[in-house]
Amino acid sequence: MSTYVRIRVGAERYAIPVGHVVEVCDLDPAGIVPVPGARPEVLGVRNLRGLVLPVVDLAAVLRVPRAAPPGGLLVAESGGARAGLAIDRVVGVEEMGEPSERCDSPLLAGAILSDGQLTGVIDVPRVFGALEAEGS
Amino acid sequence: MSEAAPDLSQIFRDEAAERLDAMDRALLACESGQPGGEVVEELFRHAHTIKGTAGLVGRDDVSSFAHEVEDVLDGIRQRGEFPREVASLLLDAVSALRALVTGSAAPSAELRRRLGEAAGQVRGAPRGASPAAEQPGGPGGAGAAGGAAAAGAAGGPGAAASRVLRVPAAKIDHLLDVVAEVVQFRHRLAHSAESGIGADSPLADDLRAGERMLDELRDTAVAMRMLPVATITGPLPRAVRDMARQAGKEAELVMAGTGTEMDRVVLESLSEPIAHLLRNAVTHGIETPEERQRAGKPRRGRVELRAAPRGSSAEIVVADDGRGVAPEVIQEAGRSGSLVDLLTRPGYSTAGEVTGASGRGVGLNAVRAQVNALGGSMEIRSWPGRGTEVALLLPLALSLLEVLLFERSGAVYGVPQASVQEVVAIREPMHLQGRPMLAVHGHPVPLADIADLLGVRAPRLQENAPALVIRSGDRRVAVSCDVLAGQQEVAVKPLGRFLGGTTGYLGSAVLGDGRIALLLEPKTLATGIGRAPGPRADAPADLPRAEPPPAAGAEAAAPRERPAILVVEDSFTVRELQRSILESAGYPVATARDGQDALEVLRRDPRVGLVVTDVEMPVLDGLSMLRAIRADPDRASLPVVVVTAHASDEERRQGVEAGADAYLAKGSFDQQALLAIVARLLGR
Ligand SMILES: Nc1ncnc2c1ncn2[C@@H]1O[C@H](COP(=O)(O)OP(=O)(O)OP(=O)(O)O)[C@@H](O)[C@H]1O
Ligand SMILES: [Mg+2]
Numbered sequence: 001m002s003t004y005v006r007i008r009v010g011a012e013r014y015a016i017p018v019g020h021v022v023e024v025c026d027l028d029p030a031g032i033v034p035v036p037g038a039r040p041e042v043l044g045v046r047n048l049r050g051l052v053l054p055v056v057d058l059a060a061v062l063r064v065p066r067a068a069p070p071g072g073l074l075v076a077e078s079g080g081a082r083a084g085l086a087i088d089r090v091v092g093v094e095e096m097g098e099p100s101e102r103c104d105s106p107l108l109a110g111a112i113l114s115d116g117q118l119t120g121v122i123d124v125p126r127v128f129g130a131l132e133a134e135g136s
Numbered sequence: 137m138s139e140a141a142p143d144l145s146q147i148f149r150d151e152a153a154e155r156l157d158a159m160d161r162a163l164l165a166c167e168s169g170q171p172g173g174e175v176v177e178e179l180f181r182h183a184h185t186i187k188g189t190a191g192l193v194g195r196d197d198v199s200s201f202a203h204e205v206e207d208v209l210d211g212i213r214q215r216g217e218f219p220r221e222v223a224s225l226l227l228d229a230v231s232a233l234r235a236l237v238t239g240s241a242a243p244s245a246e247l248r249r250r251l252g253e254a255a256g257q258v259r260g261a262p263r264g265a266s267p268a269a270e271q272p273g274g275p276g277g278a279g280a281a282g283g284a285a286a287a288g289a290a291g292g293p294g295a296a297a298s299r300v301l302r303v304p305a306a307k308i309d310h311l312l313d314v315v316a317e318v319v320q321f322r323h324r325l326a327h328s329a330e331s332g333i334g335a336d337s338p339l340a341d342d343l344r345a346g347e348r349m350l351d352e353l354r355d356t357a358v359a360m361r362m363l364p365v366a367t368i369t370g371p372l373p374r375a376v377r378d379m380a381r382q383a384g385k386e387a388e389l390v391m392a393g394t395g396t397e398m399d400r401v402v403l404e405s406l407s408e409p410i411a412h413l414l415r416n417a418v419t420h421g422i423e424t425p426e427e428r429q430r431a432g433k434p435r436r437g438r439v440e441l442r443a444a445p446r447g448s449s450a451e452i453v454v455a456d457d458g459r460g461v462a463p464e465v466i467q468e469a470g471r472s473g474s475l476v477d478l479l480t481r482p483g484y485s486t487a488g489e490v491t492g493a494s495g496r497g498v499g500l501n502a503v504r505a506q507v508n509a510l511g512g513s514m515e516i517r518s519w520p521g522r523g524t525e526v527a528l529l530l531p532l533a534l535s536l537l538e539v540l541l542f543e544r545s546g547a548v549y550g551v552p553q554a555s556v557q558e559v560v561a562i563r564e565p566m567h568l569q570g571r572p573m574l575a576v577h578g579h580p581v582p583l584a585d586i587a588d589l590l591g592v593r594a595p596r597l598q599e600n601a602p603a604l605v606i607r608s609g610d611r612r613v614a615v616s617c618d619v620l621a622g623q624q625e626v627a628v629k630p631l632g633r634f635l636g637g638t639t640g641y642l643g644s645a646v647l648g649d650g651r652i653a654l655l656l657e658p659k660t661l662a663t664g665i666g667r668a669p670g671p672r673a674d675a676p677a678d679l680p681r682a683e684p685p686p687a688a689g690a691e692a693a694a695p696r697e698r699p700a701i702l703v704v705e706d707s708f709t710v711r712e713l714q715r716s717i718l719e720s721a722g723y724p725v726a727t728a729r730d731g732q733d734a735l736e737v738l739r740r741d742p743r744v745g746l747v748v749t750d751v752e753m754p755v756l757d758g759l760s761m762l763r764a765i766r767a768d769p770d771r772a773s774l775p776v777v778v779v780t781a782h783a784s785d786e787e788r789r790q791g792v793e794a795g796a797d798a799y800l801a802k803g804s805f806d807q808q809a810l811l812a813i814v815a816r817l818l819g820r
Contacts, residue, residue, distance in 0.1 A: 019477065033547060033652045035631065036590035038638045045631065045644060047652050051508060052644045054634040077477060081633055131634045 006091040010064040013119040020124040022075040024090050043086055055084040061127060078124045148193045152237045155182040157370035159230050164373055166223040180209040198236055201243055204251045205229050211258030222254050308360050315357045365443040366394035368407045376439055379418045386436040387422045393443040398450050398532055402510055409503040413454035413526050414439060421458025421524050450532050455525040461518040475516045480504045537628050541621035541653055544586045545594035548653040550645060553623055555658035557605040559713050561720030562616055574614045576605055583614040589661060608662035615661060623710050628655060699745020700724040704734040706753040714748060717807040731756030735764055738771060746817055747776045759794045766795040775817040
């Protein structure tokens with residue numbers, strides 16, 4: 001069993017290992033400064049207690065269709081880098097089993113199927129890697 | 137005002153602090169049992185010099201307490217033996233002396249009593265043929281006098297090393313400002329001369345030589361901000377010893393590479409993080425002496441602080457030979473990322489209970505945030521049972537940049553001040569191949585809206601919108617925006633890896649009000665304008681047109697009627713900004729770079745009908761100048777607008793008392809507000 005932060009992205013369910021989660025807060029769209037010329041997934045940068053934090057639309061990264069604008073921000077960390085992931089909302093923090101279901105996405109560590117619901121487990125280092133690679 | 141006389145008591149405090157640090161180091165060495173005769177001499181000299189200097193600056197309290205300390209040391213000196221318990225008593229005395237010097241506390245009666253006792257004790261038991269035999273002399277008397285001669289000859293701490301001049305940081309900052317201004321001024325000079333002289337005339341040669349020297353001057357000035365790491369490590373060995381004691385442990389701090397130089401600003405913000413890492417090393421790392429003995433380690437734990445330059449960065453390592461983190465922790469770290477990620481997680485702590493020193497689990501998180509904010513990075517390595525090492529990699533110099541800020545459609549942008557040649561109000565743009573051009577000092581310069589250059593949507597620009605004439609290499613462009621937002625020195629923060637592929641940015645900066653400014657690369661702006669898409673179909677309508685006839689008519693008649701405005705401001709860019717705003721509104725403008733200069737101008741130039749002034753300026757500040765104006769019967773009713781960086785209530789009160797007619801906040805500096813106030817005060 002490991003601890004995950006469960007989130008909603010569009011209509012889909014995802015989970016992030018708690019070790020990669022720094023904090024969770026409201027998105028505050030007014031505080032996000034768009035950076036003209038940046039890749040489309042990047043919504044901009046915002047000031048997080050003096051730190052300039054890039055904000056990435058997780059739905060765009062995962063190619064999840066989205067009906068409403070994102071409302072929450074999850075600050076994730078890996079390998080010394082931080083990014084704010086714009087999500088729909090946080091569902092809760094929970095102990096869950098290992099992601100036993102395989103899936104093809106390079107951005108997911110796998111999936112968990114329980115109570116008839118499918119939850120994708122996000123591989124934060126890979127997501128960060130993907131954002132970096134295509135950027136340059 | 138406070139600059140007028142060199143502050144002797146401040147100098148005394150600084151110097152005493154240095155000597156007290158040196159005494160701490162020497163006493164720590166004594167405590168660990170290796171006091172050479174010269175160590176005692178050194179201690180004596182420091183105590184003696186503090187006593188003497190304190191007397192000079194009128195700190196008799198310090199002087200008399202230092203005398204008591206000196207008395208004990210003198211006894212030890214003569215006896216030739218240093219009892220260990222006296223070393224620890226003297227460490228307490230040094231702490232008390234430090235508190236007394238800073239004025240935070242007076243030494244306790246108990247401490248004074250113990251010092252007196254110790255003095256009696258070391259004097260009372262001379263052993264055999266001690267040095268005292270050669271120099272008899274009653275208690276205190278001749279011995280102290282002999283010491284005075286020795287101290288006089290020895291000079292201050294580090295007298296043998298290179299000579300060092302103590303200069304207040306503010307003066308160096310001011311020097312840097314002036315140098316930056318001179319560099320700018322030269323740019324302008326070169327520009328105006330360019331058209332008049334050929335590139336190979338002797339005058340052009342001279343100008344180039346001047347440029348080289350100016351560059352050198354600037355580099356030298358910038359290097360003055362660099363300080364050795366030792367400037368912040370003085371009190372640390374003592375602090376480590378005290379922390380260990382409190383925890384029932386033994387630990388010594390070994391330092392290396394403290395001569396490594398770093399930017400003063402970076403260093404200042406490192407004190408706290410380093411102190412925390414040391415605290416962690418002592419509380420979590422170092423074991424109790426018994427535990428260490430069982431593990432086959434020396435009883436006394438060893439904590440290291442190492443600094444070393446690494447290219448354009450400096451590495452600072454805090455290492456301990458303690459127990460390291462538990463093997464489970466290393467495993468968990470392997471699963472969830474890295475050890476830094478795990479240990480810096482907010483709330484992560486293995487301390488069983490919260491004590492004064494540790495246990496809340498926020499310490500490392502704060503250290504990391506601070507290091508990140510400085511543009512650095514952090515790594516942690518740990519070997520269970522053997523110790524832990526925390527490495528900080530920091531920029532040698534903080535990249536501080538003087539930028540000119542401007543806004544367009546709600547977003548804030550900045551460009552390096554050095555690249556901005558001037559600021560103009562757009563009037564009557566011309567067109568070439570459908571592209572708008574602006575005449576600047578008789579030469580056409582391509583003009584573009586910053587929104588178009590960046591490809592963002594924005595409402596159309598107002599008439600008379602300001603444009604920044606930006607220079608990069610031999611290209612010049614005029615970039616128009618909604619409003620100028622002032623000039624500021626900012627710490628450049630990289631946009632980060634995820635924006636690595638985005639070109640055209642120098643980075644970003646967090647402004648005083650929390651907003652983020654994107655810092656634009658002058659080169660991209662200058663070349664981008666060439667490849668910018670042709671003007672949109674509606675572009676000509678988008679651009680400000682010539683003034684409507686009534687305004688133009690007023691303008692033609694105005695210059696002779698309108699009173700001149702005197703702009704008093706020490707920053708070149710802000711001054712030029714205000715000048716261009718006021719001039720484009722049709723006012724003749726005179727400028728002055730400080731209050732003194734302004735009073736001169738007022739004496740010479742009777743046309744001045746209004747003054748716009750900054751508050752903080754060298755030589756004579758704005759409020760003092762204002763008082764001088766109010767005191768002059770001829771000028772007493774001259775309207776004065778005060779532009780201030782932070783209009784606190786107290787400042788306003790002072791300003792009103794001095795006779796200010798209006799206030800304008802510099803942070804939100806906007807030209808419409810300035811023009812409105814000026815118009816109102818001039819009764820138009
Ligand atoms: N030098 C060290 N040796 C061994 N473990 C360490 C060392 N430094 C830190 N740690 C581990 O990292 C954890 C987190 O440290 P951190 O400074 O963030 O919190 P803390 O010291 O427990 O509490 P506080 O917030 O009061 O400082 C510690 O609880 C400890 O387990
Ligand atoms: Mg701690």
